[in-house]
Amino acid sequence: MKDGVKLDTKSCDVARELPPKSETETSGNLRIYVANRVLLERLASAAQRDGAEVCEFLSAETMKKSEAQRPLPGNRSEILVMSSSGAIWKDLQQMREAKEAIKGLKILLLLPATQSETELLQYLRAGIGGLLPAEAGAEEVISAACAISNGQGICSGDQCSMLFRYFEKDAAVIPFAALRRDLGLTRREQQLIPFLTRGLTNKEIANHFSLSEQTVKNHLYRMKRKVGAQGRLEIVDVCRRHGFPS
Numbered sequence: 001m002k003d004g005v006k007l008d009t010k011s012c013d014v015a016r017e018l019p020p021k022s023e024t025e026t027s028g029n030l031r032i033y034v035a036n037r038v039l040l041e042r043l044a045s046a047a048q049r050d051g052a053e054v055c056e057f058l059s060a061e062t063m064k065k066s067e068a069q070r071p072l073p074g075n076r077s078e079i080l081v082m083s084s085s086g087a088i089w090k091d092l093q094q095m096r097e098a099k100e101a102i103k104g105l106k107i108l109l110l111l112p113a114t115q116s117e118t119e120l121l122q123y124l125r126a127g128i129g130g131l132l133p134a135e136a137g138a139e140e141v142i143s144a145a146c147a148i149s150n151g152q153g154i155c156s157g158d159q160c161s162m163l164f165r166y167f168e169k170d171a172a173v174i175p176f177a178a179l180r181r182d183l184g185l186t187r188r189e190q191q192l193i194p195f196l197t198r199g200l201t202n203k204e205i206a207n208h209f210s211l212s213e214q215t216v217k218n219h220l221y222r223m224k225r226k227v228g229a230q231g232r233l234e235i236v237d238v239c240r241r242h243g244f245p246s
Contacts, residue, residue: 030149032142033057033080033102035094039110043081046138052145057082063101077149078102081141083110083134088119092126099127106148108141110134117162118207124163125210130154182242184226189219193239196232 032047034040035057047054057063057080080098084091091109099105106129111120113133123131129148132141133156144154155163179185188209195205202216209216220232227238236244 029077030146031055031078032145033063033078033098033105034082035080036083039081039083042138043141046142052142057098061101063098077106078104079106079108079129079145079148081108081110081145084112084115086112088122092122095126095128108132108145108148108154110136110141111159113158115159117166120159120162121166121208122210131159132156179239179242179244183238185223185239189223189226190239190244192216192219192223193236193244196236 030052032043032052032054033056034043034054037056040054040056044054080095080102082091082094082098085094095107095109098107107127108130109123109128110132111123111134115123120131130144130153132144132154136144147154179190191209192205195208200208202213202220205211206213206216220235223235224230227235229235229238
């Protein structure tokens with residue numbers, strides 16, 4: 001007792017353990033879905049400490065019909081934490097179905113370190129909210145989910161470096177006004193030129209832009225007609241004569 005006021009030691013201990021109010025409000029407004037049972041168990045205790053809600057993500061169709069998927073009150077966010085299956089087409093399909101099932105859902109994807117630049121870009125174009133290494137700890141995953149719910153983007157240092165390298169290479173693909181004016185080439189058609197220079201196949205170009213191989217063939221057919229070329233390399237030669245960098 002001090003100055004006639006009795007201190008409640010137990011209450012003081014609890015208060016010291018609680019995170020700042022702003023952090024509590026953020027994580028308390030967060031619902032995290034996990035499809036993998038092992039991952040679900042890893043995150044459950046960490047999420048409890050942060051006040052976040054962790055739920056099992058069943059099939060997309062089940063989640064779509066479930067009454068539990070009513071719109072959350074206030075500004076609550078919903079994040080799906082999923083581990084890569086190892087097959088990018090399967091991951092992208094699962095993401096697409098999950099987003100259709102739960103409106104406004106954001107996705108945090110756990111990826112192995114062996115992902116290529118092309119695969120990384122395909123995941124980003126699919127609209128994920130963040131990327132973490134597959135071996136990320138529970139606390140790191142919860143922290144990343146909270147950050148994504150606040151509108152931040154999350155990725156590892158290696159993944160960030162890959163993105164910087166991509167945009168450095170992509171700088172040469174900025175559309176040239178002369179090519180549009182003189183040859184009528186669209187932005188997408190101009191973006192294909194550096195890949196033709198490097199001798200990439202239609203399939204490789206399609207994978208880079210997340211397009212079908214037939215779409216790339218259609219682009220090339222129109223480009224040949226516009227510039228009066230007979231083949232891929234001739235397209236490049238004509239564009240260089242109109243100012244496209246070598």
